[in-house]
Amino acid sequence: MDICVIEGDGIGKEVVPAAVEVLKHVVQPLQVYQAYAGWDHFTETGEALPEEALEAAKQAGAVLFGACSSPSYPVKGYSSPIVRLRRLLNTHANIRPTTYLPIPTAREGVDLLVVRENTEDVYGGEEHVAEDGDTGTAMKVITRRATERVAHTAFRLAQQAHRNRVTVVHKANVLPQTDGLFRRVALEVAEQYPDIEVDELLVDTAAYWMVKEPTRFDIILTSNQYGDILSDMAAAWGGGLGVAPALNLGEGVAIAEPVHGSAPDIAGRGIANPTAAILSTAMLVRYYWGMNEEADRMEQAVYKALNQGNYTADMRSDNPVSTQQFVDAIISNL
Known part of the structure; x- marks a missing residue:
């Protein structure tokens, strides 16, 4: 090796x-x-x-x-x-896994994986500042190819680890062309894994549940920025x-x-x-x-x-x- x-x-x-x-x-x-x-x-x-x-x-x-x-x-x-x-x-x-460790700040019963797309979204580096310096713009890019790839990874990990549920996290109600695409493609991929239960949450609702009851999660599948935030939140329980x-x-x-x-x-x-x-x-x-x-x-x-x-x-x-x-x-x- x-x-x-x-x-x-x-x-x-x-x-x-x-x-x-x-x-x-x-x-x-x-x-x-x-x-x-x-x-x-x-x-x-x-x-x-x-x-x-x-x-x-x-x-x-x-x-x-x-x-x-x-x-x-x-x-x-x-x-x-x-x-x-x-x-x-x-x-x-x-x-990013979060599992219980026998240390004072960890919570028993927490055992989850956050699987996040790692190559695009607003972390793609497409940022610009207007000439007057008063307006900054970041490009949010979501592609079918990248979403399919990470979705297959999440569902295969679920099968390999004998996990039962994948939760797709997005904000498609506000961003229907980007997060909406991520949601649609992720759910299309989910149909190829009928042995894995799938549900979905808006990212703010997912954040609420991560604080209130993190044991509800098994695998979270999400885009780059949301996954970064949610996995750091989850780490508090580990x-x-x-x-x-x-x-x-x-x-x-x-x-x-x-x-x-x-x-x-x-x-x-x-x-x-x-x-x-x-x-x-x-x-x-x-x-x-x-x-x-x-x-x-x-x-x-x-x-x-x-x-x-x-x-x-x-x-x-x-x-x-x-x-x-x-x-x-x-x-x-x-």
């Missing part, structure tokens, strides 16, 4: 090696290719995603990407390397964004990517929580390599480590363990 590892910035340089250390105990033989990208690499070289990193990612097919520090203001020549990598590798589906895993899935390629940021305030101190990176890697093992048993082992080792009281400082302030101590506990459980 080949994997391209891009640590990125901040705590990415700590949690990604932690995840690789765990992976090496589960998947063998494993060939690791190191590549470099991110804000730090940009400030040093002028390239946020160098061609060598892109080629290494393409060659391996499987990618583990840490975290990037992106400024909230325009910087000439810089664009988010993870967003660019997703587009260039055409990872059309972003998969223990927070700091432990939330994600996978970007395409044809013959996948990018495992913990949801959290680069956390420069704690970088280099050996206290970062590697849970999200390890669980994202387990998703790569499950959905890209098709190794369900090995993915189960990784996930169960994490859950057991938490049940044993191994909490990093972000999860519990009294008597926390270090990043390496947490990894050692997981490996011991494996």
Whole structure:
């Protein structure tokens, strides 16, 4: 098995090696290719995603990407390397699970997947500002091809994971030409999977239910922007964004990517929580390599480590363990 590892910035340089250390105990033989990208690499070289990193990612097919520090203001020549990598590798589906973890902020009974289209919508980058600087316009693009592709992915995941229902989320009552197209195509695809129950919700109603009763959801299928928001909301029930895993899935390629940021305030101190990176890697093992048993082992080792009281400082302030101590506990459980 080949994997391209891009640590990125901040705590990415700590949690990604932690995840690789765990992976090496589960998947063998494993060939690791190191590549470099991110804000730090940009400030040093002028390239946020160098061609060598892109080629290494393409060659391996499987990618583990840490975290990037992106400024909230325009910087000439810089664009988010993870967003660019997703587009260039055409990872059309972003998969965000939220399941109960034995930590104080999680909610028992929550077990859902948000599957969002990952290449278009208002995140396609078509933004313009009028010459007077007073009007900004973003283009919302929804296509039949992209919607069909992500819908098939969602329903196939439902079958593979023995999940019973897919909820299509949209705002077609207000946006009939864009969200209306997404809704129509998603429901057309649903007809090809008669064994899976399908329902639909307006995005504001879905947000209400995500706050009120997240256990009503099994799989959510939605467009890019709505999925981004709803999956972050869902993460609160799984223990927070700091432990939330994600996978970007395409044809013959996948990018495992913990949801959290680069956390420069704690970088280099050996206290970062590697849970999200390890669980994202387990998703790569499950959905890209098709190794369900090995993915189960990784996930169960994490859950057991938490049940044993191994909490990093972000999860519990009294008597926390270090990043390496947490990894050692997981490996011991494996």
